[in-house]
Amino acid sequence: MSKPLVVVESPTKVRTIKKYLGNDYNVAATVGHIKDLPSKDLGIDIENDFTPDYRTIPGKSKVLSQLKSAAGDATEVYLAPDPDREGEAIAWHTADVLKKKGRHFHRVLFHELTKKAIIEAMGKAQDLDRDKYEAQQARRILDRLVGYQISPLLWRKVKGGLSAGRVQSVAVRIICDRERAIQAFTPVEYWSITANLQGVAPPAFSAKLVRKNGQKIDIPDEAAAGVILKDLETAQYVVDKIVKRTSRRNPLPPFITSKLQQESIRKLRFSAKKTMMVAQQLYEGIDLGPGEPVGLITYMRTDSTRIADEAAQEALTLIRERFGSDYSIGKPRFFKNKNKAQDAHEAIRPTSVYHTPDKVKPFLSKDQLSLYTMIWQRFVASQMAQALIDQKTLSIAAGDYTFTASGASVKFPGFLAVYQSADDEAESSKGSQPLPELPEKSLLELLRIDPRQHFTQPPPRFSEASLVKELEENGIGRPSTYAAILTTIRDKGYVELLKGYFKPTELGFIVNDLLIASFPEILDVEFTARLENDLDRVEQSEVEALTILNQFYGPFSRKLAAAAESMLSVKGVGMPTELTCPLCKKNALRIKMGKNGHFLACSGYPECTYSSDYERDEKGIVAPVAPVQSEATDKVCDLCAKPMVVKRGRYGDFLACTGYPECKNTQSLNGGTPAKSTGVACPEEGCGGEIVEKSSKRGKLFYGCNRYPACSFASWDRPVAVVCPVCGNPYLVEKTTKRDGTRHVCPNRDCQHRQAPVEEK
Secondary structure (H helix, E strand, O other): OOOOEEEEOOHHHHHHHHHHHHHHOEEEEOOOOOEEOOOOOOOEEHHHOOEEOOEEOOOOHHHHHHHHHHHOOOOEEEEOOOOOHHHHHHHHHHHHHHOOOOOEEEEOOOOOOOHHHHHHHHHOOEOOOHHHHHHHHHHHHHHHHHHHHHHHHHHHHOOOOOOOOOOHHHHHHHHHHHHHHHHHOOOOEEEEEEEEEEOOOOOOEEEEEEEEOOEEOOOOOHHHHHHHHHHHOOOOEEEEEEEEEEEEEOOOOOEOHHHHHHHHHHHOOOOHHHHHHHHHHHHHOEEOOOOOEEOOEOOOOOOOOOOOHHHHHHHHHHHHHHHOHHHEOOOOOOOOOOOHHHOOOOOEOEOOOOOOHHHHHHHOOHHHHHHHHHHHHHHHHHOEOOEEEEEEEEEEEEOOEEEEEEEEEEEEOHHHHOOOOHHHHHHHHHOOOOOOOOOOOOEEEEEEEEEEEEEOOOOOOOEHHHHHHHHHHOOOOOHHHHHHHHHHHHHOOOEEEEOOEEEEOHHHHHHHHHHHHHOOOOOOHHHHHHHHHHHHHHHOOOOOHHHHHHHHHHHHHHHHHHHHHHOOOOOOOOEEEEEEOOOOOOOEEEEEEEOOEEEEEEOOOOOOOOEEEEEEOOOOOEEEEOOOOOEEEEEEOOOOOOEEEEEEEOOEEEEEEOOOOOOOOEEEOOOOOOOOEEEEEOOOOOOOOEEEEEEOOOOOEEEEEOOOOOOOOEEOOEEEOOOOOOOOOOOEEEEEEOOOEEEEEOOOOOOOOEEOOOOOO
């Protein structure tokens, strides 16, 4: 009789779990999902209650064989994929593959990978959770119905290779709406007046003008500021009122997924994707010595702020030992969750606070240590005493006018001794001026008065952190999907990240406008949020998944049929503008899409053949761009020695060989898209070039030799400057999947070694 089998998702977990369970169990990994909907077909039988057609994922046949071999004739199989909806789906699909007469399946939830947690979880094995599986399956079906039925419309109406998504398209809309709010914004002038004052005791301090005759004051322009300054010339400055108070500030809860992403983006400059990749490594296990793999944090995909009493008590003990009783609280501090569906897991915390950052530092990479330190500090701080902040406000009378000056100082740091959030750090960086001890009604000397002109600012573009916050606050998607959403909308070319902030591309605007016109509900923020709540209700057994699917698909299918007929064709008719053709002087110009991207064309075609590139100004107004003729240069082609000229392409100006088409050598110029090196030498024998980032005609990122066309090496996967430790191949490639995250893989087909990402050499 074979030993009982424990099935996990990631091969990285296998060694950790084997260590704690010993030789009484076999342990095997699914390496992510083993079944999914077909990649080229809808895979949903709509007429038969939306029955999904699951198929083995290509390339997973070997994994399935290994699972069946590991199971042997075992009668007990413990299914332990990640404790979330995706993990539940993997568990159900694995049970389907391994089902056998007399075999029993048990669901095991590993919320942390420590010896105690693993053994306890094995002792609390339960039945598979059908409601959680139905919630995951309903989400998958909804996403497939939207993506696989709207995307072909975009291929026909705009261009091939585009995609729409139930959540990603809403994220693009949020970014487009913000950009249009910025474009529509009109700055309004206003002025401020600040007085620099000196009292009977130092130091000097600044006070801001806030009221006149007890009413809030607005200073619209320089003339109004001048009138006030004239009034103040003879004013006497008197300390009218002093208000002192001590405020108590509570620590923030331990991290949930979305807050971890936001904070690491702001404090560590990690992307959401990188945050989740590093957190996965900390969760799955780190070697803290020979043969000592330990999961350092609890499961990193969670909406819950709940923490175990035992973990809180351990934190209190450490706080008393390290900081003293003043910094401790009498009993654990717990935090409330929004709803039951968000309470499946604990918050993200260290599995033991005694795995201090200093203690584990020798075993962690720089990125792992940075993220772990932040998680450790936030959790420990959540169990510490309140911070006490002394605040003082001076109200200063100057004739009919009132100035105020505020200052703050830390009376007792409490939890701030361990952790300050990004918001706390931002507030501290502004500085809080020290205020002197002054008696009320004392006179002040005016050292300087400073009038300043200001203009109101438009709403800011979204950063990764603020977009994650916006998605979370509006109930769009779930924290486990945010990293994928942010990656997808960039990869599809709908948005770009400029100086850390999202801006829609022209393609993003075009697709967004078409989808809003044809599918207003799908792109509605509130509608999408309600659908997310409905999926939570499915998991809580409050509603049937089929009910949700029927409610959604009826209206959607009607909109789909209408859109097939009525959606504007940017390839054909084009999108209207308010511009008149400068050639024929009578027809309107329209935005159209060709093989090289979008352009302006006369609606009178073929009678009028005018076309032009275009650009939008800061107000979003479209204007034609005059074509740039080829310009001679003093440069020669490094391939054929013929002269090079400057030309204009869809990515800006570039150098081109005059020997075209025999020689197709080009070089980017500033203002175009420079090639970004990967640091990997071209693997083609005798080439001597290096691999750089490139972009296809459709805007898709790929990697190719910088000596093209002399060398035609190309790869869709990013080469990584790390030598394969198994076969010695000079580089690995980066591959990312939904369940496994990012892995470095050997491109040698005879090897295909896989490993967690390591720092590139």
